[in-house]
Amino acid sequence: MSTDAEETSEDRRKYEFRKVLEELEEYEGSGTQLVTIYIPEDRQISDVVAHVTQEHSEAANIKSKQTRTNVQDALTSIKDRLRYYDTYPPENGMVIFSGAIDSGGGQTEMITRTLESPPDPVESFRYHCDSDFLIEPLEHMMADSGLFGLIVLDRREANVGWLKGKRVEPVKSASSLVPGKQRKGGQSAQRFARLRLEAIDNFYQEVAEMADDLMVPKRHELDGILVGGPSPTKDEFLDGDYLHHELQDKVLGKFDIAYTDESGLYDLVDAGQEALADQELVEDKEQMEEFFENLHTGGEATYGLEPTRENLVMGSVDRLLLSEDLTEDVVVYECPNGHTEYETVERRHNTADHECSECGEVAEVQEREDAVEHLMEIADQRGTETKFISTDFEKGEQLLNAFGGIAGILRYETGV
Amino acid sequence: MSEDKPHQNLAIIGHVDHGKSTLVGRLLYETGSVPEHVIEQHKEEAEEKGKGGFEFAYVMDNLAEERERGVTIDIAHQEFDTDEYYFTIVDCPGHRDFVKNMITGASQADNAVLVVAADDGVAPQTREHVFLARTLGINELIIGVNKMDLVDYSEDSYKEVIGEVEDLLNQVQFATDDTTFIPISAFEGDNVSEASENTGWYDGPTLLEALNDLPEPEPPTDAPLRLPIQDVYTISGIGTVPVGRIETGTLNTGDNVSFQPSDVGGEVKTIEMHHEEVPSAAPGDNVGFNVRGIGKDDIRRGDVCGPADDPPSVAETFQAQVVVMQHPSVITAGYTPVFHAHTAQVACTIESIDQKIDPSTGEVAEEDPDFIKSGDAAVVTVRPQKPLSIEPSSEIPELGSFAIRDMGQTIAAGKVLSVDER
Ligand SMILES: Nc1nc2c(ncn2[C@@H]2O[C@H](COP(=O)(O)OP(=O)(O)OP(=O)(O)O)[C@@H](O)[C@H]2O)c(=O)[nH]1
Ligand SMILES: [Mg+2]
Numbered sequence: 126m127s128t129d130a131e132e133t134s135e136d137r138r139k140y141e142f143r144k145v146l147e148e149l150e151e152y153e154g155s156g157t158q159l160v161t162i163y164i165p166e167d168r169q170i171s172d173v174v175a176h177v178t179q180e181h182s183e184a185a186n187i188k189s190k191q192t193r194t195n196v197q198d199a200l201t202s203i204k205d206r207l208r209y210y211d212t213y214p215p216e217n218g219m220v221i222f223s224g225a226i227d228s229g230g231g232q233t234e235m236i237t238r239t240l241e242s243p244p245d246p247v248e249s250f251r252y253h254c255d256s257d258f259l260i261e262p263l264e265h266m267m268a269d270s271g272l273f274g275l276i277v278l279d280r281r282e283a284n285v286g287w288l289k290g291k292r293v294e295p296v297k298s299a300s301s302l303v304p305g306k307q308r309k310g311g312q313s314a315q316r317f318a319r320l321r322l323e324a325i326d327n328f329y330q331e332v333a334e335m336a337d338d339l340m341v342p343k344r345h346e347l348d349g350i351l352v353g354g355p356s357p358t359k360d361e362f363l364d365g366d367y368l369h370h371e372l373q374d375k376v377l378g379k380f381d382i383a384y385t386d387e388s389g390l391y392d393l394v395d396a397g398q399e400a401l402a403d404q405e406l407v408e409d410k411e412q413m414e415e416f417f418e419n420l421h422t423g424g425e426a427t428y429g430l431e432p433t434r435e436n437l438v439m440g441s442v443d444r445l446l447l448s449e450d451l452t453e454d455v456v457v458y459e460c461p462n463g464h465t466e467y468e469t470v471e472r473r474h475n476t477a478d479h480e481c482s483e484c485g486e487v488a489e490v491q492e493r494e495d496a497v498e499h500l501m502e503i504a505d506q507r508g509t510e511t512k513f514i515s516t517d518f519e520k521g522e523q524l525l526n527a528f529g530g531i532a533g534i535l536r537y538e539t540g541v
Numbered sequence: 542m543s544e545d546k547p548h549q550n551l552a553i554i555g556h557v558d559h560g561k562s563t564l565v566g567r568l569l570y571e572t573g574s575v576p577e578h579v580i581e582q583h584k585e586e587a588e589e590k591g592k593g594g595f596e597f598a599y600v601m602d603n604l605a606e607e608r609e610r611g612v613t614i615d616i617a618h619q620e621f622d623t624d625e626y627y628f629t630i631v632d633c634p635g636h637r638d639f640v641k642n643m644i645t646g647a648s649q650a651d652n653a654v655l656v657v658a659a660d661d662g663v664a665p666q667t668r669e670h671v672f673l674a675r676t677l678g679i680n681e682l683i684i685g686v687n688k689m690d691l692v693d694y695s696e697d698s699y700k701e702v703i704g705e706v707e708d709l710l711n712q713v714q715f716a717t718d719d720t721t722f723i724p725i726s727a728f729e730g731d732n733v734s735e736a737s738e739n740t741g742w743y744d745g746p747t748l749l750e751a752l753n754d755l756p757e758p759e760p761p762t763d764a765p766l767r768l769p770i771q772d773v774y775t776i777s778g779i780g781t782v783p784v785g786r787i788e789t790g791t792l793n794t795g796d797n798v799s800f801q802p803s804d805v806g807g808e809v810k811t812i813e814m815h816h817e818e819v820p821s822a823a824p825g826d827n828v829g830f831n832v833r834g835i836g837k838d839d840i841r842r843g844d845v846c847g848p849a850d851d852p853p854s855v856a857e858t859f860q861a862q863v864v865v866m867q868h869p870s871v872i873t874a875g876y877t878p879v880f881h882a883h884t885a886q887v888a889c890t891i892e893s894i895d896q897k898i899d900p901s902t903g904e905v906a907e908e909d910p911d912f913i914k915s916g917d918a919a920v921v922t923v924r925p926q927k928p929l930s931i932e933p934s935s936e937i938p939e940l941g942s943f944a945i946r947d948m949g950q951t952i953a954a955g956k957v958l959s960v961d962e963r
Contacts, residue, residue, distance in 0.1 A: 281842075305774070306603060306615045314603070318605060321604075321605075322605070356612070357606045357610060361606075382638075386888065386927075387888060387926070388878075388879050388926075391877075392948075395948070417870035417871050420914075421868070421871050421914050519876070523873045523874070526875050527873035527874045527875055527911060528911065
C-alpha cells in the first residue's frame with residue numbers, strides 16, 4: 126500500500142508546513158529586515174548564493190545600523206543553509222525565511238526556517254526583504270484545491286453558491302412567483318396552466334441569471350457545477366438550456382435532493398460525492414463518516430486524549446483522526462505514587478496544577494508537548510496512519526468541538 | 542349547511558403510488574363533488590400521456606408536471622361533507638423528495654387516512670408518514686388497505702398487511718385499539734362509499750362511514766391567535782392572500798395582526814373560508830385572508846400570524862426534548878439538520894446536548910453527553926440558522942412540536958421546552 130504511505134506523509138508534511146506558516150505569520154521585524162527567498166527547482170544553488178552575496182554587499186548601504194546588521198546577519202544565515210544543497214534545490218523548490226524578529230521588550234531574536242518541496246512547485250525566484258515574511262504564495266499552495274458551482278432549485282426557491290475546497294459557501298437565493306396548486310377565482314384551467322408555465326420559465330431564467338452572474342466570471346477556474354433539486358425541476362432547468370453555455374458544459378451531474386434552501390447546498394455536496402470523488406473533501410468526509418458510524422454501532426471508535434492515546438499505545442488504532450485546528454498541548458503528569466496522567470491545555474495557556482485522580486496527590490509536570498506531535502509520534506511507532514481533518518465541513522467541525530479534535534478508528538473493539 | 546357541521550381537517554398519507562390521490566378522486570366522484578364527464582375527460586388525457594389509470598388521481602394532481610409523471614408533488618386541498626362533518630381533505634405527496642410538503646399538509650390535519658397498497662405492504666414512506674403523523678399531533682388514523690383488486694380481494698393478504706401496520710403503529714406508540722382498517726380498491730370503488738361484494742369476509746364500515754364516525758376534533762388550547770401560513774397567493778381584485786389553518790385563537794376582520802418572523806403587520810380586511818366571506822374564523826378553520834399593506838414578498842410559508850399585541854415568538858435559541866427515531870450514526874453538538882415546525886422548514890444547529898433522558902422513566906441518564914443515537918431521548922439547545930417562529934409546548938402545544946430531517950429521512954422529533962426570544 127505504497128500510495129497510502131505516500132498520502133500519509135503528504136498529509137503530515139502539509140501539517141508541518143501549516144505549523145511553520147502559522148508561526149511565521151506572527152513575526153514582525155522592527156525594520157525592513159526579514160528576508161524571504163523563494164527558489165524554484167530549476168534554479169542553480171550557486172546562482173542563489175551569488176544573488177545573496179550581492180544583496181549582502183548592497184545591504185552595507187542601509188542607513189540604520191541596527192537594520193543593516195540584522196539584514197546582513199539574515200543573509201549570512203541563508204548562505205549557511207544553502208551550503209547543505211548540491212547543484213539544485215529539492216523537488217518543487219524551496220523557501221528560506223530568515224531575520225531578526227521582535228521577541229518583546231525591545232529584544233530581537235534571529236530565526237531561520239527552511240521549507241523544502243512545497244505542495245506545488247515554486248514558480249519563480251523571489252527575493253523579498255520587508256518588516257514581515259512573505260508567506261502568501263505558500264499559503265496559496267496550502268489552500269484546499271477545487272472550486273465547484275452549486276445550484277439547487279425547485280419551483281418555490283433556488284440557492285446558488287460555491288464549494289471551495291472543503292467549504293460550502295451559500296451566496297445568493299431567489300424565491301419564485303410560481304402559483305401553487307390551488308387555483309383561485311374563476312380562472313380557466315388552461316389559462317392557469319399557461320400562466321404557471323410562464324412563471325416557471327421566468328423563474329428558471331432568474332435562477333440562471335443568478336448562477337451566470339456568479340459563475341461566468343470564474344468559469345476558467347471552475348472545476349465543475351452540480352445541480353440539485355427534487356425530481357422534475359432540475360431536469361427541466363438543465364434540459365431547457367437556461368444556463369450560459371459555458372456553464373452548461375461544466376455541469377458534472379444532477380442530483381435528487383429534497384431541500385432547496387441553503388441547507389440544500391450542503392445536501393447537494395453530500396449527494397454529489399461520486400462526482401467529487403477525487404476531492405480532498407470527500408476523503409475527509411469519508412473518514413469522519415466511518416468514525417461516526419463506528420460510534421453508532423459500538424466499540425470500533427475512540428475519542429478524547431486519554432482513550433485515544435491508550436488505544437494508540439495498544440496498537441489498536443487503524444487511523445488516527447486529528448483536527449487541523451487542534452491547537453493544544455499535552456501535559457504529562459506524574460504523582461509521587463508513580464501514576465501517569467495526561468491532560469490537554471490550550472497552546473497559549475499556562476500549565477495548570479494537577480491532582481492525581483487515583484491518589485489525590487499533587488502531580489508533577491513531566492513534559493509538555495504539542496498534542497499533535499505527541500500523538501503522531503506514538504502513531505508512527507505503531508504503524509498507525511494519521512489523518513488531518515479540516516474544520517471546513519460539518520462533521521469536521523464536530524470532530525473539533527464535540528470530540529476535542531482527537532479521535533481514532535479502531536481495528537477491533539478494546540473497551541477503552 | 543356547512544356552517545352547522547363541525548369542521549374536520551383530514552390528511553391522506555402513505556407511500557408513493559399506493560393510491561392516495563386516486564382514493565380522494567374516487568371519494569369526490571362517489572359523493573357527487575366531481576361529475577362523471579370530468580373523470581371521462583381525465584381518462585382521455587391520462588391515456589394520451591400514457592398514464593392510463595390515473596383518471597381519479599388527476600382530480601387532485603392538477604399540475605402539468607404531476608400529470609406527466611403520475612406523481613403528486615405538492616399538497617392539494619378539497620372540501621366535501623358527510624352527514625356529520627365538513628371536511629377539508631389534504632392529499633399529501635408520497636414520494637420521498639416531497640416529504641417536506643407532506644409535513645406542511647399533515648401539520649394542519651386533525652385526523653388522517655393512511656393508504657397502504659395491499660400488494661406492497663408497509664414501505665419506507667409508510668413508516669416515515671406514520672411517525673410524522675404522530676409527531677404532528679394527528680389523533681386518529683383510518684387505514685385503507687388499497688388495491689385489494691390486485692390481490693384478488695384475498696383476506697389473507699389483507700390480514701398480512703394489517704399485521705405489518707399494527708407493528709408499525711406499536712413502534713411509534715400510536716394506540717391501535719380504536720384504529721379502523723378497511724379493505725378498499727380506490728380504482729374499482731370497493732368499500733369507499735358502498736360495501737363491496739368482493740369482500741364478503743369483511744363486515745366493518747366503508748371508508749365514508751368511517752370518516753363520518755371520526756371523533757370530533759379536540760378543542761384547542763385557550764391561547765392567542767396562531768395561524769401558520771401555508772402559502773401566499775396573489776389574487777386579482779383582492780391582492781395578497783395568505784392561506785393557512787387557524788391553530789389557536791380567532792381571527793376577525795378589523796383585527797390588528799403581526800406576521801413573524803417576517804415582522805410585518807396590519808389590519809385584517811377580509812377573511813374567506815369555503816369560498817365565502819366570513820367576519821371571523823376559529824381554530825381548525827382553513828382560511829385565506831387579506832391584510833392591509835401586506836405585499837406578496839413581505840410574508841412567506843412558515844410565517845405565523847398572531848395578534849399585534851401578542852405576536853408569535855421568534856427564537857434566537859430554544860431548548861427542546863427530542864427523541865431520535867433513526868439515525869445511521871450519531872448526533873453531536875454542531876449537527877445542523879432541517880427542522881420542520883408547523884409550516885416552517887429551517888436548518889437549525891444543535892448547539893449543545895444538555896441531558897440524555899432515559900426514555901422509559903423520563904429521568905436524566907447523563908448530563909452533557911458527547912453524543913446521542915437512535916432510540917435516545919435528550920434535552921438539547923437549538924439555534925435556528927434563519928429566524929423561526931416557535932412556541933413552548935407547555936403554552937401553545939399546537940406550535941410547540943417539530944420533526945427533524947436529514948439525508949432524505951425523518952430522524953427525530955421533539956417538543957419545545959422553552960424559547961429564548963430574539
Ligand atoms: N389496481 C389498482 N390500482 C390502483 C388503485 N388505486 C390506485 N391505483 C393505481 O396506482 C397508481 C398510483 O395512484 P395514485 O393515486 O397516483 O397514488 P398516490 O398514492 O397518490 O401517489 P403519490 O401521490 O405520487 O404518492 C395509479 O396508476 C393508480 O391507477 C387500486 O385500488 N387498484
Ligand atoms: Mg398522489
